[in-house]
Amino acid sequence: MAQNVVINSVTYQNCPEVDIPLSGGGTAKFMDTSDANAAAGDMLNGKTAYVNGTKITGNIASKAAATITPTSSSQSIASGQYLSGAQTIEGIVCTNLTAANIKSGVTVKIGTSSDDDSVATVAGSLTVPTISQDGTTHILSIS
Numbered sequence: 001m002a003q004n005v006v007i008n009s010v011t012y013q014n015c016p017e018v019d020i021p022l023s024g025g026g027t028a029k030f031m032d033t034s035d036a037n038a039a040a041g042d043m044l045n046g047k048t049a050y051v052n053g054t055k056i057t058g059n060i061a062s063k064a065a066a067t068i069t070p071t072s073s074s075q076s077i078a079s080g081q082y083l084s085g086a087q088t089i090e091g092i093v094c095t096n097l098t099a100a101n102i103k104s105g106v107t108v109k110i111g112t113s114s115d116d117d118s119v120a121t122v123a124g125s126l127t128v129p130t131i132s133q134d135g136t137t138h139i140l141s142i143s
Contacts, residue, residue: 003032044082063087099125 002014012018019027036051043049043058050056065085068075070092077087092110102108102124132141 003034041080099123102126 002016005012005015005018007018016032018030020030021027031050033050034052036049038049038051038056040056040059042060043056044060044062045058047058048055049058061081062084063077063081065087067088067090068077069090077083094110097108097110104124104127106124108124129142133139134141
């Protein structure tokens with residue numbers, strides 16, 4: 001935000017910043033921060049800024065890359081932190097979960113019942129075998 005600045009009785013209108021030469025070379029820069037509204041909880045841990053002339057240091061935690069392995073319990077990534085690396089949620093692998101291995105008429109669901117979009121469904125096709133025996137040769141047949 002620009003301010004009116006008075007130096008040696010001279011008013012400079014709408015100055016957003018002032019550069020003052022240093023005796024050893026270079027300049028000191030003064031910025032108007034009166035309209036800033038950041039707080040420590042708005043910035044990453046260790047980062048600094050000035051608000052209304054007061055230096056503040058951020059305190060938002062940073063979460064590095066992690067892998068979440070599914071379990072039988074719900075897991076969550078806590079709020080109020082910056083995800084500084086990829087968060088990988090592993091998929092569920094079900095070996096031998098095929099229709100041919102499930103009894104006909106049975107449906108197996110994997111996922112949460114609260115969100116049907118996350119449920120994988122496999123309907124069975126395995127039927128009860130029919131066993132017969134030839135009355136003359138006594139040979140068993142399974143179909």
